[in-house]
Amino acid sequence: MQTELAQIEVSPHVRPMATWEVRLPWFCAIVVGLGGVVLTAFGTGFSQARGLDEPTATYAQAAFVGASALIGLVIMWRTRPTLAGYGFRRPRAMADALWAIPLAALPVILVASAPIAVAASQALAYVVLAIAVSFSEEIWFRGLLLASLRSLGRRRAVVGASMVFGTLHLTNLFAGGEPTFVGLQFAFACLVGFVLAELVEVTGSLWIGIVWHILYDAVAFSIGDSLSRVTLVAVAAMTAVLVGYAVYLWRRLPNDTQFGQA
Structure with a gap:
């Protein structure tokens, strides 16, 4: 497997991103996705x-x-290029991404939908878990997995990465998750994964997704898996925000014809 930086000359905002040249990119993407959840399932x-x-x-x-996050970082280091090529760098083109304001609205909607009623000790534990999850998922799914599909074009990479990310959330069924909730989680995860992947391609950085993931997951862990009417309304509101944001970002992605071959 060869890895390099895809050369793109479309805008001063667009950055070269890590791209894996593999014979079976979709198979590789599935393997990477599974690799990102193995230790989580063991935990x-x-x-x-x-x-x-x-x-x-x-x-x-x-x-x-x-x-799991540390293993992902080691894979990035061993496969080359630098971590910056995978997205560990300062984001650019923030105006094109609307400064991620639509994404920031999601944890606010979630807080408004249900009270956070956990002990301080458990709240701290949730924050630690949220930090771990945010780094692990962004490293594996928006770093490595996008790199494995990027040779097919940025738009295909975004769609493929989001589908793998959402599908792997269905494994929560084996952990005893309620089917209706897991189904909603699958659809929502696909949409979130789609937007986060778009943000990586538009800004060239993983940091927006990492910071947002910490905030959102810390809140989500603290309010539990309630399916009350208010919660469902909140999910609908967040979905509407994400769909609108996804359409907006899609129009700002580099064209696949401009992507070229790495």
């Missing part, structure tokens, strides 16, 4: 098998997810 199983109390179980899961 959940470990906590359940040991019968840990809630804060301890949360910290244990955070440790497994954090290890």
